[in-house]
């Protein structure tokens with residue numbers, strides 16, 4: 606079996622009394638885009654710094670393409686590129702000069718043509734001879750991304766690459782990720798842009814308070830308490846009037862208001878079959894005297910999952926403002 610691009614096992618790190626990362630285990634499949642998610646201070650940057658060798662773990666193991674970190678067999682640094690959160694640029698340099706400077710520093714043989722290639726890859730050809738200081742935040746971020754891909758790494762590790770970008774900048778970044786994936790590059794990136802993660806990620810890893818809470822494919826991850834028997838129900842009656850009565854019905858595990866006439870309902874003891882669950886909900890609510898206008902299987906978004914995992918006491922849909930930078 607082919608080894609994953611990255612395997613992190615039981616990784617821990619403390620800074621003094623602060624346990625920044627505790628027993629973190631996850632892997633990143635080759636050729637996939639993996640999103641690394643968690644609230645501020647979850648430990649994502651610390652994990653990334655340990656993966657790339659900037660921070661020494663207290664315990665645990667890291668393998669890159671099947672090779673243990675610290676092994677002398679191969680210089681692992683050539684395998685990955687790392688874009689740190691808030692990377693530094695040299696504002697007085699043009700994008701081309703900046704990239705040429707690093708290409709020479711890294712000893713890249715075909716520096717001139719490789720610089721041209723990466724400039725094209727991140728869509729900066731027209732601006733290549735402008736000074737970085739005059740670039741927008743999104744363009745600066747693209748120049749930094751170009752820098753970390755100069756040496757043709759097989760794995761890109763990107764810490765908050767979309768932080769501070771406007772929606773166009775985020776969409777550009779997403780397109781670049783997809784193109785890189787199509788070329789066979791593996792990506793691991795942290796982000797708070799949940800909707801963006803959902804659209805671009807093959808897999809996600811959730812962290813909170815130093816621990817990995819969940820890993821998996823976005824469509825398959827379910828927050829605790831949500832299951833395939835979670836439904837969104839639209840009623841003729843107002844949700845506020847009937848929420849308590851519905852929550853008290855036998856067979857209803859939870860009921861939350863999610864709109865003036867909409868409820869999220871979790872039924873008890875049903876098989877994971879959406880059709881059965883919907884039919885059951887209609888019968889249950891109708892026989893209790895409610896008028897059901899529609900019932901949909903609730904497909905949790907990454908945002909729902911994030912809230913479910915990071916605030917287990919609350920599965921009520923909330924505005925993302927408190928979670929997004």
Ligand SMILES: Nc1ncnc2c1ncn2[C@@H]1O[C@H](COP(=O)(O)OP(=O)(O)OP(=O)(O)O)[C@@H](O)[C@H]1O
Pocket residue numbers: 620623624625643644645646647648649650651652690
């Ligand atoms: N060098 C350090 N010294 C002391 N504490 C640190 C150090 N680096 C990180 N921490 C602490 O470890 C915890 C994890 O921080 P980390 O930066 O890894 O989280 P994060 O998930 O990347 O957060 P953010 O999304 O805000 O960047 C935080 O409580 C942080 O304050």
